[in-house]
Amino acid sequence: MNRFPAAEELESTLGDPHRPTGPLTFGAAMAGDHAERWPHSSLDRLRAWGYPAHLVPASLGGRLTSLEELLAVGRVVARRDPTVAVIANSPWASGTPVWLAGTPAQQREYADAVLRGQWMSLALTEFDKGADLLSSDLTARRVSGGYVLDGAKWVINNIRLARFVCLLVREPSLTGLRSLTLLLVDMERLPAGSYELLPRIHTHGIRGADIAGMRFLNAFVPSSAVLGRPGRGLDLTIRSLITIRTLVPGLSLGAFDTGLRCAFDVLRHRHVRQGRAIDLPHVRAELAAADLDLRVAETLATCCVRILQHLPALAPVASAVAKYLVPHLAEQRLRRLAGVLGARYLLRQDHWYGIYDKLVRDTRLFSLFDGSEPVVLSSLAAQVSCLTEPGVDPRAADEVFQPAFAPPPYPSGLAALGTASDFDPVTAGLDGACADLEREAGSARAAALLRQAGRDLLADAHRDVDPRSEDGLRVGERYARTFAAVCLARSGPAHWRAAGVESLLRPGAPPRRETTESLFLDLAMRHAGRSALSLSRPA
């Protein structure tokens, strides 16, 4: 997989996160979390390094050309403090509708604001509406020269600090799927008194973030604020979410990375029964299984972000797979490791300033926002019929699995990004992936599992399944795991590829003993350094 000089430079610039004080250290992360404080110093440090430029496409004056690099850069920050990573990356994520469909003027203005270090918001959700965007109560009535807004948005990151807000509104004059419009609202130009910022919402994780709501009171915005076309807000929102969902895994990976390292360190120093905890077989097995999950998650995240740029037509599937599996693996594994840590998990001042518990709380958000688990699994179930499409050429995905990947330009390369996939060249390559596995010693079981998973999934694809039903969610999960297993079989390093495929297709089953010991020793060796566990791991 690619190496990213920017990510490595950032990691090096930020220095040792174990320092007692200073921006983007574990100590600062915990102090800010405890006080529910906005992480000023850490964000200032990132701005000084030039982080905002990595959020803006190169065509608009920034340095963003590769989303894979953005994933790596976000991970560097998230491994120190997921709260800072969420805030720091939000100008890019909030701007996805602008990058995808903004006019040149809108893009220019938005990009300049990001480069100046201003904050942005993406305001989609409303109180009691959840994923049902079509039931939005915030209305935009068309008037001469623009719109008049009424209603409120809720649980919006940075809304009280934002210069620009990408706002999803319902036009009462329109109906059905084309009743929603996205507006780029410039808060500096919004008439005073035409809106109110609602109180900050306290959260259990990412406690330093400023999450709140906003109410519009007959607020006028000009027609020039429309992003894309009026009435096409739902389509643009879905495409934006697909983009964001593909990048969220970077945040999970960072938190997972530190959580695993922290658990390893605690257990290495903990003595039980006249020996080290880390020498107990089941502790080694748990750590090895966690490391395997981290590798699987990392490989999958990389493949899916490449798919977004190389095969955007498949991104509706790939983004859902990444958004479901990577946060899920991180969350579940951190929870299991907490059990291994036992009562030590309870202490706040102990083990790395108590960062472990914060990571557990913070990672829960990544499963929730911009598409919860049921939402993305439903989305996959709704697309599974694309597997019945005849004549799909698996070679279309070959480039995704190559060690080096040269991405098409961003964001113009995403023109083919739709709201659903009609074909899936990754899963179409399942037979080839199985054949490759069968040629490797010790991989026959993984190959057999993958073949069976492929057969089951194809049967699902021919069934009429309600995506929102329990059966639909199961189909969605099968699709996610099979898709991920193919990605792994085609790009994971040989020495743990089969184990990874098995862990995906038989979740919860422990890796084989010899694999466990090999993974554990590898983890122990990598732990000797203090850089992120796999930031620059060669393929």
Add this chain to the structure above:
Amino acid sequence: MDQTIEAALGTAAQLDRALGDPMDERSPASFHAAVATDREGRFPQHLRDAAFSWGLAEYLTPAASGGRLRSLDDCLALFRVLARRDLTAASVIAAGFLAGLPVWQCGTPAQRRAVAALLRRHELLGLTMGEAEHGVDIMADTRFETLAGAGHAWRLSGRTTLAGHDGHAAGTTLLARTGAGVTAFLLLREADRGGHWRSDPAYETHGLRGSALGRLTLSDFPAGPAEMVGPPGQGLETTARTLPVARLTVAGLALGGLDTCLRAVVAFARSRRLYGAPILELEPVAVRLTDVYADLLIGEALCHGLCRAARTDPHRFPALSARAGDLVPELAGDGVESLAIVLGARAYCATEHWHGIVEKMRRDVAVVTALTDSGDLAPAAPPDELPPDPFVPVPPELAWLGEPAADGSGDGDGDPLARARALIRQEGLPGPYAPRLLELLDRLTGIASHGGTSPSPGDALADAAAACASAWLYGRRRDDFHATGAWLLLCLRRIAVRLGESQPADAGLRRQAVDRIGLAHDERRLFSDIEVALR
């Protein structure tokens, strides 16, 4: 289930009613207060005071020592309803109870009187949890010094972490090495005359934030025969005998936390509308709620089975507890995680929906679960590795509780799975569930009698299946849900799923379960196989 269990739950219901409506923000026993004190890292003193004012001290004191605690069923039920309000307060009280167990089991009459008096003053013992450096490895920490020529007199020095509110426990029971080996001591803080007992500032904690793990340092604390609990050199054995009760207590705490989470999420699922209907009508939501409800019933049946074993077959109680005791916290932990998915963003907001109690419970249940055996580092000991009990050669091991109450279970002897199967074969069941139940009972009977000598992960689930069958046999005439076998089928299906065997969807069974959940919610009853009215 039997009359003792029903009586215990009845007592617990009285406590719950005395504590008032948990949704009333003015109440010190409210969810609002639980979350508020948690956010501030304060101990929920008002809840503790309210529980003790009701008379909790009497139920923490065994009947044999003048209290009203007659069975472990009482402990389980009381900790369960306390935990449903606030796991922080419940855990601290439970820790105090567990710290006193060696005294009730092996202490002198004077020691028992001292602990009873302490409880009646609304004070608690702290529970030692070992040094942070060594975790639960008690062999690795506390040290001792023997006074030369003083016979059985020691001066204790060492450090330990003390689970007890604000680091100011009124005393503790701890282990120290003496010449005879590891010996248990009861130390009361009031006995300190010369600064030998020092409480350092508490550790700040993530979950159970207000419970405050204190740091206790003893410097030449004098101890003699009056402080010794049990014979010298038998401290490990004495303490090990508390482990089965500790597992049961933790299970009760976990059940209480899960009850509140299910209650909160049911309310949410009924009121929250998505795509034009309450989300409770979405199949995946109904499935999650039903599964959690089934897990709760399984956990309850298992706990009650353990309580009953403690009464009727105390020598088997430690082994059964070691096999199955950890399953209940595991079920609760998984259940809370599943419910949080239904709540979605609401679960993440600290003050939304029932004041954010679900996320607090989620954190606290995780911590309580981790405390069961202090994590996976100390896996449950196989029964044959449990320390022998040479000083109590004749049962009952739990004599400290007083005379066992009349059982009244009426469900006979023998394997409950086999008896349930025989009964269904002979008498049949009204409704459609008999064939499926028989199939599951056959399958689970096979697992339960696998005959392996080493413990297997399926053991706990086999025990859970047997406990469910036993509960069903006792209550099968209670209502249609039981009479048709739906109750048992609901539980056994979940157990089969946890054993890795997928089960076909059963919309009818699920609908019945959802209706029962709704009814228990509306009528403010504990989510239990027994009707327990709450506030």
